[in-house]
Amino acid sequence: MDQNLIFQNILHHITVDFNGIVLSSNDTLFKVNLGSNINDFHPIFISSIPQLLSQEEKIMAYPGLNITQNSTQVFCDITIKKEVNFISIIFFNFTSAYISKQQATQSRNEKEIKRQLGNKKS
Numbered sequence: 001m002d003q004n005l006i007f008q009n010i011l012h013h014i015t016v017d018f019n020g021i022v023l024s025s026n027d028t029l030f031k032v033n034l035g036s037n038i039n040d041f042h043p044i045f046i047s048s049i050p051q052l053l054s055q056e057e058k059i060m061a062y063p064g065l066n067i068t069q070n071s072t073q074v075f076c077d078i079t080i081k082k083e084v085n086f087i088s089i090i091f092f093n094f095t096s097a098y099i100s101k102q103q104a105t106q107s108r109n110e111k112e113i114k115r116q117l118g119n120k121k122s
Contacts, residue, residue: 012076012091014038020049023086029076029093030069038089042067048080049087058082067091 012029016022016038025032030041038045044062052060062078077092 010093012093014089014091015086016049016089017086018049018053020045029074029091030067030072041069044078045080045089052080052082052087 010028012026014022014025014032020038022032022034022036022038022041024034032041038049044065048060048062052058058081060080062080065076065078067074067076073095074091074093075095077094079090079092081088081090
């Protein structure tokens with residue numbers, strides 16, 4: 001199977017210049033306007049871009065974020081990487097896995113509560 005098809009709906013890639021201006025976006029998960037400032041997309045970038053530019057480390061990672069844009073909610077990991085002439089931002093969409101795990105946890109919790117309530121009646 002083609003690797004591009006596997007990751008087609010999982011990866012969202014944005015490039016920005018060192019001032020946070022969006023240069024490109026594949027718009028897989030969200031619509032991101034070219035020429036807009038990435039700080040307007042989500043507040044996490046207000047501090048992360050300057051921090052990345054001021055440190056020797058070239059990569060920052062933010063696991064398990066809940067991002068909502070225009071009523072689209074995505075649970076994802078974000079990796080921000082400083083390149084030579086731009087900054088690369090990659091969103092890894094884990095929404096399906098998160099929802100599945102959340103539902104399983106909720107079901108397990110409900111069963112445990114019912115079990116405990118049943119034991120109190122005895």
